[in-house]
Amino acid sequence: MNRLVTVAEMTLRELLRRRGVLLLLLLMPLTFYLIRRDAYLGQSVRSLLLGVGWAVSTAALFATTAARELEPRLRLAGYRPHHLYLGRMLGLWTVGLVISVPFFLLPMIDGADLRYGGLAAAMLCSVAVAAPFGMLIGALLPRELEGTLLLLTVVTVQMLIDPAGSGARLTPFWSSREIATWTVDNTDHGYLSRGLLHGLVVTALLAVGVAAVASVRLRRRRHLRHLPVG
Amino acid sequence: MDSDRRGQWLRGVLDICVLALLSEGESYGYQLAQALDTAGVGPIQGGTLYPVLLRLQKTGLVTAQWREGNxxxxxxxxxxxxDGYAALRAGGSAWLTFVRPVNDIVTKGVSR
Amino acid sequence: MNADDWLRTLTAELHQRRVAADAARHVVAEAATHLREGGGDPWVVFGPPQQYAGAVVESIGTAPGPRPGPVRLHAAGITKRYGRRSVLRDATLTVRAGQIAAVIGANGCGKSTFLRICAGLMSPDAGEVTVSGRLGYCPQSGGTADFLLADEHFVLIGAGQGVARGPARRAGRAAARQLGWEAGGDVQARHLSGGTRQKLNLTMSTLSAPDVLLLDEPYQGFDQGTYVNFWDQLSRLRDTGTAIVVVTHLLNQLDRVDIVLDLTPARETGWHAPGIQGGRP
Structure with missing residues (x-):
């Protein structure tokens, strides 16, 4: 338990010291919201949610890439793979939750009329998906640049795709879009439940993906036999 | 003097000389070297003297103490x-017993 | 060579001959005092430092070297190919507790690869490695977290063994001090100078008190003083029973080392020095 918490804490400390990333985390969702603010409320809320998702994903990507060289040493120091990826996920989720708070308050301050329960649920989904998503990309792609480009592509697709279309459910942040519709447009509960389910499933799938890659990369090699001290 | 031969003689007797000097009272390396030189044994280099002192210390014939100078x-x-006193008596007597006949022989030979 | 240089060389010679540290200190101090009182050229008064050191050793003997203990690392038949290029061929190394092994060879002959295979970070195409006890590994570069402080590195490594924060920090700072570095403070790793960052790298690998320590040329960027401290620390670790493997291309410390593994393919050099374990040609 302590190992998990220590990894989470160090992830947090690292992120807080990276001022570029912090700026991203705070400015990007704000900018997305402001750009769409004059348009119809649903657009601005959806942009805000996408901004949060993208920012947290990028932070997750950077955190994973930066830790890559350190992880084998941590294995030797006594950590198991699950301490490392779960700990990092916890740290990233914590960061995501913390930055969600001001952005949750933003429409409130703006006097927007919407279901704030739904807004909270949508933000939770964004954050929940974003952390393992960014981690998975960071684990699979060797450099931050490629990872950032991939994230950019995904976010653009997410923005442009028709949410009712057949392929839309394959995009990772579809859940927050669906819930946003329930939040703003006063539709029926179906949107909320579909969104929550999608968010849960995608988070789980991405987390399993991260676990799989980490377990392979940090595995106990077969050629090495460990004996107790004799 | 042939330095090789002198070295050989010193090797046999330097430790007893040091023990004898120390029987007058405690002393330190440089002072011992000076004393030997003054007594006529000739200049004793540090590289010769200190290994002897170390060996005497190791075999328990002398003890050593670091002291701050004024x-x-x-x-x-x-x-x-x-033990050092005992070794000095034994070794010193043995040396004197040894060297007396040697002095006799050599004195006769040199004076001829 | 002036008196200070002579004394420094004497210190090194005594250390190399495994004279106990306290005795060596006394010998050097006494020689220094003698020279100060009487003056003179140390080469005349004492002779060459090697000779004097030899005489001292004859007089007082050496600290008994710890008997090499049980085998801690045994790598046999390690083979690794990258595509068609064979990087390692049947490399073999056995290191016991209390021994230091040096892995040498030209650039690109697989020293780092061999070490990573022994550390379990890479799989070979053939061969087996058996490690008895805890493993520590220091990569050639990197291996630190850019945005964390030195103390935070220590806490992170310590937590892997269940060590609490305070003790982990203290242990890390103590280990850092042995390399001549004060590790406290709030400087992020990325702001440390290259040599200091390497000291952090090295300290991290010794923190968990490993039984087998694998070091991949860890002294990049060390100044001369730190380099000497580094080898002193290795000797100290060796005396506490750690088995150490150092990848190095600097051959001037090979006399402080018990085993040498030369990974240069024998067909190039055609020569295996005696006492050297190597790979088959």
């Missing part, structure tokens, strides 16, 4: 132990 560096002072 004006100058700390010095390692040596003094004889009881």
């Amino acid at each position: 004006a100058g560096p700390a010095r390692k002072y040596y003094r004889l132990t009881d």
Whole structure:
């Protein structure tokens, strides 16, 4: 338990010291919201949610890439793979939750009329998906640049795709879009439940993906036999 | 004097000389070297003297103590132990017993 | 060579001959005092430092070297190919507790690869490695977290063994001090100078008190003083029973080392020095 918490804490400390990333985390969702603010409320809320998702994903990507060289040493120091990826996920989720708070308050301050329960649920989904998503990309792609480009592509697709279309459910942040519709447009509960389910499933799938890659990369090699001290 | 031969003689007797000097009272390396030189044994280099002192210390014939000088560096002072006194008596007597006939032979040979 | 240089060389010679540290200190101090009182050229008064050191050793003997203990690392038949290029061929190394092994060879002959295979970070195409006890590994570069402080590195490594924060920090700072570095403070790793960052790298690998320590040329960027401290620390670790493997291309410390593994393919050099374990040609 302590190992998990220590990894989470160090992830947090690292992120807080990276001022570029912090700026991203705070400015990007704000900018997305402001750009769409004059348009119809649903657009601005959806942009805000996408901004949060993208920012947290990028932070997750950077955190994973930066830790890559350190992880084998941590294995030797006594950590198991699950301490490392779960700990990092916890740290990233914590960061995501913390930055969600001001952005949750933003429409409130703006006097927007919407279901704030739904807004909270949508933000939770964004954050929940974003952390393992960014981690998975960071684990699979060797450099931050490629990872950032991939994230950019995904976010653009997410923005442009028709949410009712057949392929839309394959995009990772579809859940927050669906819930946003329930939040703003006063539709029926179906949107909320579909969104929550999608968010849960995608988070789980991405987390399993991260676990799989980490377990392979940090595995106990077969050629090495460990004996107790004799 | 042939330095090789002198070296050989010193190797046999330097430790007894040091023990004898220390029986007068405690002393340190440089002082011992000076004393030997003054007594006529000739200049004793540090490289010759200190290994002897170390060996005497290791075999328990002397003990050593570092002491701060009044004006100058700390010095390692040596003094004889009881074993050292005993070794001096035994070794010194043996030397004197040995050297007397040698002196007789050589004196006769040189004066001829 | 002036008196200070002579004394420094004497210190090194005594250390190399495994004279006990306290005795060596006394010998050097006494020689220094003698020279100060009487003056003179140390080469005349004492002779060459090697000779004097030899005489001292004859007089007082050496600290008994710890008997090499049980085998801690055994790598046999390690083979690794990258595509068609064979990087390692049947490399073999056995290191016991209390021994230091040096892995040498030209650039690109697989020293780092061999070490990573022994550390379990890479799989070989053939061969086996058996490690008895805890493993520590220091990569050639990197291996630190850019945005964390030195103390935070220590806490992170310590937590892997269940060590609490305070003790982990203290242990890390103590280990850092042995390399001549004060590790406290709030400087992020990325702001440390290259040599200091390497000291952090090295300290991290010794923190968990490993039984087998694998070091991949860890002294990049060390100044001369730190380099000497580094080898002193290795000797100290060796005396406490750690088995150490150092990848190095600097051959001037090979006399402080018990085993040498030369990974240069024998067909190039055609020569295996005696006492050297190597790979088959």
